[in-house]
Amino acid sequence: MAKNDLLGASLWDAYSNKVTTLMNNPNHQGEITEEEAAAHSNRLIVADFGAESCGDAVRLYWEVDPKTDIIVNSKFKSFGCGTAIASSDIMTELCVGKTVKEAVKITNIDVEFALRDSPEIPAVPPQKMHCSVMAYDVIKKAAGLYMGVDSESFEEEIIVCECARVSLKTLQEVIKLNDLTTIEQITDYTKAGGFCKSCIRPGGHEKREYYLVDILRDTRREMDEEKMKAAADAGAKGSFESMTLVQQIKAIDAQIDESVRQFLIMDGGDMEVIDVKPSDDYIDVYIRYLGACNGCASSATGTLYAIESTLKEKLSKKIRVLPI
């Protein structure tokens, strides 16, 4: 929120001229019949996506030359807002002249790009970006029908944010690589979540299979687990320096239990580990004497030396023990 957000945007004024023109006069609106396709010895493919109850529905018609797999003619029908109509219109235009295999590569990003007046300025405001996603979905469906395969098979990756077409894998990688902790950072790095916002969390414009909040949480958890595991592995290999703090304290305690504590207890004393602070040259282990050790002259000299040398030998040469 800032100055520019105080007045809600005037949605319709943000449309490109192309969007407006096609909304008012779509060029490829209409139907292709079985008879028309047959007259040219072509195959007719008709695919639906969406439904009135979802607020958006599109029907795509393709006349495909079976010898070349080229889409020679295409039309659409649409139940939707103006941008849905304009997106459908440009979609059919993008299909014509392509083979079915080529058409499958058309994405909603291509559709939106084709609707721009100039390459730098988006054709629609962010919250309307989603209208073109339908175009992408219905093309895959039509291609699946033509090729006799499941339309899901065209999808090599799981797309989490449709508006920006960002995949699950990309998101996980970007989060890990850049150590991202917030949704805003994810949007800054990938654009995901920057448009209709449906993909951010449940309850948005549209139901999604994956949400950014979950992906962020799960990836962060995975990162933590990986860190722990790395540390544990390092610990198992004896590399005290690469352990986490908790592991270091545990390891120190274990050593003290094994070779020091019994002697202290025999003399009516004990000790506890207060903190571990690694620096470049030393790993400082702060301890506190308890019972009889507390104030005993040897605790500052002989006992301390014994503790430190044990830990140095068993864990790390860098350890320095400091009683407090």
Next chain:
Amino acid sequence: MKVYLDNNATTMVDPLVVEVMQPFFSEIYGNPNSLHKFGTASHPALSKAIDQMYKALNASDNDDIVFTSCATESNNWVLKSIFADHIVSGDKNHIITTEVEHPSVLAACRALEKEGAKVTYLPVNSEGVVESHVVRSFITDKTALVSVMWASNETGMINPIKEIGEICKEKGVLFHSDAVQAIGKIPVDLQDVHVDFVSMSAHKFHGPKGVGALYIRNSQPLSPLLHGGEHMGGRRSGTLNVPYIVAMGKAIELATTNIEEKMASIRAKRDRLEDSLLELSDTFVVGNRKNRTPNTILISIRGVEGEGMLWDLNNGQIGASTGSACASEDLQANTVMLAIGADSELAHTGIRLSLSRFTTDSEIDYAIAHFKKAVARLRAISSSFAKVGPTPGGESKACELHH
């Protein structure tokens, strides 16, 4: 021709109202709380406005009508102060409202839920009306407040406020009604019905935006929302918005004198518009028009998506709405359509047309013609009316997830 059919969102300020507020900007500008003449010079006009309000609503002199900045403030005031007075520092824990209230009630209730209030959101029947027996069945001895809107901004449907008032009185529960869409459209007589708090807003009855009021029966206690100076008898702080209060008084007077006559005239135009639009196939209007504010139509047109329809109407210089104006940017399904249990197919096809006393017959003629043209164009594009069906396997499963 330009036709404004979005009067439930806001209305044109009546030029007569503009006229009465004019002197209170640069001529009579003193603070009414000041002792000097500059201040007191506004008192006659302010008392007149107060009289106009009491008269229009038939309020008793023992009641308060406190001017606020808008109905959103009035609604928040009632809900938050009842919460503070009776739930936080009382033995109640429960508020009853409805699913179809304005966001200024719903969002406030949701905020109170986070703070620990229990809120029941009552459903409406297929006419969009809250039934009084439903209200009764949800009242418990822990209920602090019932808040039910007088008439709906989206459907125009009028709730049984008198009956609900009787139930609340009998049960000893406080009753608030957001009457923003009722006042100035239908008679509101506060001696005839038992309501404790009533919210209203001037800009819905040809007054200016940014001034509203809250009626408080019998001047009963309600903690202030705004703390500050002792304005309005300590009930609502903030220097009085003199020109707007004067305007609100004039506006309510103009809207409510001879209201039956005014209603009849608007109703005639509305009914003619509605009848003509219903000549289109596959359309329906929400709610029986006898129990509806006389200016409102919420019509569903199969196969024509609401925003697309608004676009076409806008191209024809007609201003309408798909629902509440506040909601017009998030483009969701019409929640009221969903709440009345309309087929979810229709939730995206609702268009609200709302007239005012300034709407003319020739505007209605123009609107009818253009509306029909728009429906014809959009249905010609609509997949819902396509003839060639999908290739086997190409049918869509309702609301599938995109991949």
